[in-house]
Amino acid sequence: MGGIQNRIDAFVKLGHFLSQFSNNSIEKKNSIEHNELFFDGFKHQIKVAQENNSWFTKENILFSCESWAQALSEENIKKWISEEKIGENHSKLVAIIMAGNIPLVGFHDFLSVLISGHSVLVKQSSNDKHLLPFLAKYLEYVHEDFKGNITFTEGKLEGFDAVIATGSNNTARYFEYYFKDKPSIIRKNRNSVAVLTGNETDAQMQELSNDVFCYFGLGCRSVSKLYVPKDYNFDAFFNGMYQQKEIINNAKYANNYDYNKAVYLMSEFDILENGFLMIKEDASYASPIASIFYEYYDNTDNLKIKLWEDKKYVQCVVANGFIANEIAFGQTQNPQLWDYADGVNTLEFLSTI
Template structure:
């Protein structure tokens, strides 16, 4: 056996299950039917968790949890010798947003006490149940609680900028990772192909733009023509059929009109010139630049607010269409979760 062999096997088994669902393969163990049931329940519980978004999430995790990538990821870390009690406070903005933290906790040998968001309290218990079926000795490794966190050595808490202030005070006596609001940024130079922009449109629209990796701000050169981007976005016109999204679109448009603010729109998404990085639902902010040197300086200055950058013209950026496909080593907020958990 190599290092982490059983963990690799368990995580790979989860990836295989999710792939089997995505590719409509039959299994004799009943887990496909269980996935179908939990997807319907999660969609009924949370209006933002559409069947399409849930199935996309499952397909992404199925691709991510393959034996090769898991092995390469875990090869960077030693096995845990000292048991650690980990407390997790999980967000619920997109499906399974807390799964990576749970996987890191299990891979590092932690006992996990997790407080789920009420917006996403069905999917992760399902995943853990499956992992326990593969690794029965993990049965007591993950406990989901509704009350206060009580017994822990380390904490990872994810929330908004407001909740982060509370977390930092409440957990100040324990080693912790506190995650605040972050967003995705796109930097364009006008040389993008229509395929590039089509891929970017997915980075903007997936999960209704609610993910921390969703592009909510675009930096464009002075005089940029948005016609090609609007053309790329048009394939997502069905978004306006979602009542909650449509309500946000109508509200934001009405506010901007009453305030006599300038904006561009195509009937289902608004592009508004605004230096703020974060934007409301159904709206994406944009700002203009004169040279890429200034862009790089701004990205550096606002690094703590940025989760990822997608671009063809700046270094260390994700390719268009890839923001929702992070690798196992693409840690949230650029903080190595495994290193944190394994630190003595």
């Protein structure tokens, strides 16, 4: 599929194209290749994606576009691939089964397969099927060698050499059985946690609200669980969350809030809530929409051991000076290209198939 530099150039151009779409503005730039063919069309796809999935608000779609525009710089891509054997790969057909919880959630796998010199066979979620095929067409225009090497299917996956599949814990069991004879990465449910000490600044707590509410909390990098010290005062937490109060004006979010609140009250669970977010003491990592679970800790070493033992359930740990590889407050939804989902190095996997 052409040289590695040509593939890098194509994704850098895609990043430039996406840079026109952000929450600050949607603005057509004269310098972008093939804009006359693609700019208005992508604006339309954003609208169609919103209509198809009411979790995909314009704000969330544009946030995703903006994040990818920033990630797809030549400097970032070259830093990412520098230690991998990209140029030595014999091209294989890699199937990707994508989730649909947040806009363009499967893009990193798509990018990884193509930048590695492989062909890609994509099976999308019905919840997120409009944005990526359009961006794939753009890639084919800026790098013709991609033509014939990017396929989308709604049918049965056939003829592939390896697979990357993302789903729930239940579908993962099916994937593991179904793809047992193929090289594979199978991704399951994960959630992110925040470790609080009570010494956080107001600014840090406001940043944490982005980790909680971005994409309505539907991403695996969304914080759904808090660890707090004994006798923690939740006022500081709720004060930090308050800047996100407008989220309750989203009808689908409000319906989930009302439903989950009713379930909790009928079950006579103790909850604290502020009109748009509930918190509940619970040992689970995955909390329902509009709610956050919390657990008390009294020993930081024990908590570190627990998080290490539970690492297959935890995507990100948000903290300040608590643990190696922690994520700063407010940064969970801004991963670098080398921040792999589940800690599995996709490029390394793709170099071995």
